[in-house]
Amino acid sequence: MKRMWLPLLLLPILVSGAVFSAQTSTNTSTTSTTVSPQNSPQGFEGLNIGAGLAIGLAAIGAGVAVGMAAAAGIGVLTERRDMFGTILIFVAIGEGIAVYGILFAVLMLFGKF
Numbered sequence: 001m002k003r004m005w006l007p008l009l010l011l012p013i014l015v016s017g018a019v020f021s022a023q024t025s026t027n028t029s030t031t032s033t034t035v036s037p038q039n040s041p042q043g044f045e046g047l048n049i050g051a052g053l054a055i056g057l058a059a060i061g062a063g064v065a066v067g068m069a070a071a072a073g074i075g076v077l078t079e080r081r082d083m084f085g086t087i088l089i090f091v092a093i094g095e096g097i098a099v100y101g102i103l104f105a106v107l108m109l110f111g112k113f
Contacts, residue, residue, distance in 0.1 A: 047108050050105075058098050059098050
């Protein structure tokens with residue numbers, strides 16, 4: 001029951017994004033012969049939603065990873081002070097998840113398809 005709040009928080013965001021994307025795709029038409037995400041309105045909005053989800057979910061994952069690694073690291077540091085460098089590396093690996101999310105979002109938004 002404790003973990004029920006996360007899906008309830010994300011569900012309205014996902015539903016509203018899907019509804020908005022569906023509304024704009026029915027209201028616009030493309031006149032170009034080649035269809036790619038860059039020149040179709042619904043494809044461009046899909047890229048924006050995907051980039052937002054990449055950053056948001058990567059940030060949530062990084063927060064969970066850093067929280068768990070830091071909590072375990074503090075427990076280890078109370079017993080062994082010489083493990084500080086190793087613990088710092090594990091916490092930094094958790095932060096790398098957010099960097100990957102930002103990288104994928106930038107590639108989605110500015111990449112040439």
